[in-house]
Structures are given as structure tokens and as C-alpha cells.
Amino acid sequence: MKELKEFFEDSGRIVDETLDKLIPSDNFEPKRLYEAVRWSVFAGGKRFRPALVLAVGKTFGADEAKLLRTASAIEMIHTYSLIHDDLPAMDNDDLRRGRATCHVKFDEATAILAGDVLQSMAFRTIAEDENLGAEIKVKLTAELADSAAKMVDGQQLDLDGEGKRISIENLEKIHRNKTGAIICISARSGAIIADASENELDAITKYASSLGLLFQITDDLLDITQTTEVLGKTAGKDLTSKKSTYPSFYGIEGTRKLAEKVRLEAINSLNKIEKDTRILKDLVDFILERKK
Ligand code: GRG
Numbered sequence: 001m002k003e004l005k006e007f008f009e010d011s012g013r014i015v016d017e018t019l020d021k022l023i024p025s026d027n028f029e030p031k032r033l034y035e036a037v038r039w040s041v042f043a044g045g046k047r048f049r050p051a052l053v054l055a056v057g058k059t060f061g062a063d064e065a066k067l068l069r070t071a072s073a074i075e076m077i078h079t080y081s082l083i084h085d086d087l088p089a090m091d092n093d094d095l096r097r098g099r100a101t102c103h104v105k106f107d108e109a110t111a112i113l114a115g116d117v118l119q120s121m122a123f124r125t126i127a128e129d130e131n132l133g134a135e136i137k138v139k140l141t142a143e144l145a146d147s148a149a150k151m152v153d154g155q156q157l158d159l160d161g162e163g164k165r166i167s168i169e170n171l172e173k174i175h176r177n178k179t180g181a182i183i184c185i186s187a188r189s190g191a192i193i194a195d196a197s198e199n200e201l202d203a204i205t206k207y208a209s210s211l212g213l214l215f216q217i218t219d220d221l222l223d224i225t226q227t228t229e230v231l232g233k234t235a236g237k238d239l240t241s242k243k244s245t246y247p248s249f250y251g252i253e254g255t256r257k258l259a260e261k262v263r264l265e266a267i268n269s270l271n272k273i274e275k276d277t278r279i280l281k282d283l284v285d286f287i288l289e290r291k292k
Contacts, residue, residue: 154178
């Protein structure tokens with residue numbers, strides 16, 4: 001997977017450069033707010049969602065310049081969700097991306113505002129993209145807004161289900177919204193910017209839907225099998241907060257088998273696309289084999 005490793009390094013670097021230009025410096029007033037935003041954005045996340053925007057966009061022939069702002073906007077939405085998810089009213093966590101969470105480093109009010117301003121910045125980033133036409137920008141904005149709302153729906157459903165035994169159908173519904181929706185828009189936006197055909201967009205949506213589920217399944221496994229040090233966030237949280245997870249339904253081995261099944265579904269969707277989809281296939285294996 002050398003090619004993918006290089007791809008991740010390159011996309012991570014260029015997305016970081018773009019984010020650095022888009023996000024006000026920590027000298028910008030109110031300083032405390034932008035310090036908090038930068039603390040959370042530049043904390044060493046995997047940048048998986050922007051990599052997916054770039055990988056899908058490039059697969060269908062889009063220029064990198066057309067993809068960078070949308071990729072960065074999606075990372076802004078993702079980071080906002082992590083900041084808010086860590087708050088005492090939600091997951092109440094003190095470690096994220098290997099460092100203190102935003103509300104621990106700053107304070108709760110600043111963390112709420114940092115998440116809020118990141119969300120506004122994300123939509124502005126797309127609206128002001130000079131490399132894209134108005135029609136595409138409206139489509140991207142509408143889809144991203146819909147996905148961000150689905151993520152919030154999923155978060156509420158997740159909170160409602162805490163401490164309760166929920167059905168596997170409900171668990172899947174939570175994850176398709178909470179985790180899947182932003183992964184899905186990441187892949188779709190790459191295809192939309194590249195002006196992919198309806199059939200291609202359909203195949204990419206199915207691929208991303210499987211990829212999103214696989215991401216959550218592996219997240220559940222890592223929460224049990226990995227250490228806090230490697231994850232950069234508190235391990236074993238699902239058990240202590242009595243969350244329903246895939247391993248709580250299927251056990252660890254059963255969950256690994258499910259992951260393999262979902263992996264094959266993702267690959268089968270890619271096989272319907274008549275382009276070189278190697279990098280997208282490698283991304284599936286990256287998610288399956290990831291250590292954090
Ligand atoms: C608070 C509105 C709101 C939504 C929260 C995304 C989310 C919804 C909560 C995060 C909790 C969580 C552990 C979700 C499971 C999957 C996930 C999104 C993991 C974190 O994403 P990574 O692994 O993180 O890509 P990095 O730090 O690498 O970007």
C-alpha cells in the first residue's frame with residue numbers, strides 16, 4: 001500500500017496548507033476563539049475525509065485545485081463534531097487526537113463557539129470557492145448541510161440509546177447518520193466536482209455507504225482492542241458508557257467477519273466503475289486494517 005501511504009501524506013500536507021490559509025491565525029480577534037479552533041484542527045487527525053474527497057475527485061479526473069476547499073470544509077465540519085462530541089454534556093472526554101480536548105484546554109463556552117464557528121467557516125469556504133461554478137457550489141452546500149444535519153440526528157439517536165439495549169437495525173441507523181453521512185458526502189462531493197455520470201455517482205454512493213459502515217465497525221473494534229496511547233482518545237469508552245456496539249451484538253470475531261463482508265460490498269460497488277479505482281480500493285483496506 002505504498003501508493004496509498006504517499007497519497008495520504010501528499011493529501012494531508014496540501015489539505016493542512018489549505019486549512020492554514022482558510023482559518024484565521026491565532027492573533028485574529030477574538031484570539032481565544034481562533035486559538036481554540038487551531039488547537040483542535042491542527043492536532044494531527046488522520047484527514048481521512050479530505051483524502052476521500054481528493055481520491056474520488058481525482059479518480060474521475062477533477063483537478064486538485066477544484067477539490068481542496070471542499071475537502072477542507074468537510075474537515076472543518078468533522079472537527080466541529082469532535083469538539084462538541086467531547087463536551088461534558090455529551091461524551092465528556094478529556095483526550096482527543098492525542099492532546100487535551102478543546103474544552104479542557106480552553107473552557108466549555110469557548111469549545112462550543114469553536115465548533116460553531118468551524119461550521120460557519122465550512123459553508124463560507126465552499127461558497128467563496130473561485131474554482132467552482134455557482135451550480136456545483138449550491139449542490140455541494142445543500143448536500144453538506146443535509147449530511148451535517150444527519151450527523152446531528154445520529155448523535156441524538158446515539159445519546160437516546162445510551163444504557164439501553166437497542167436493535168441492530170437501530171444501531172445501523174445511528175451509524176449511517178452519525179458517522180456515515182459525512183463519509184458519504186466526502187466521496188460524493190469528489191464525484192460531483194468531477195462531473196461524474198449518474199451511474200458513477202450511484203456506485204460511489206454505495207461504495208461510500210459501505211465504507212462509512214466499515215469505519216464505524218472498525219472504530220468499535222479499536223475501542224476494545226487498542227490502547228488510549230495509540231488511539232489518542234480514551235479507549236474502552238463504549239463499555240464504560242454502556243453503548244450498544246457491533247462487538248456487543250456479534251462478539252469480536254463475529255464483528256471481524258461482518259467487517260470483511262462490508263469490505264467486499266465496498267469493493268463490489270467499485271467494480272461497477274470503469275476507471276482506475278485502485279486508490280479507492282486501498283482506502284477500504286486502510287480502514288479495515290487501521291490501528292487508530
Ligand atoms: C456532536 C454534532 C455532533 C456530532 C458528533 C462524529 C461524531 C458525531 C462523534 C464522534 C464520536 C465518534 C467516536 C464517532 C465514531 C467515528 C468517528 C467519527 C471517529 C473519529 O473520526 P477519525 O477517526 O478521527 O477520522 P481523526 O481524529 O483521525 O480525524
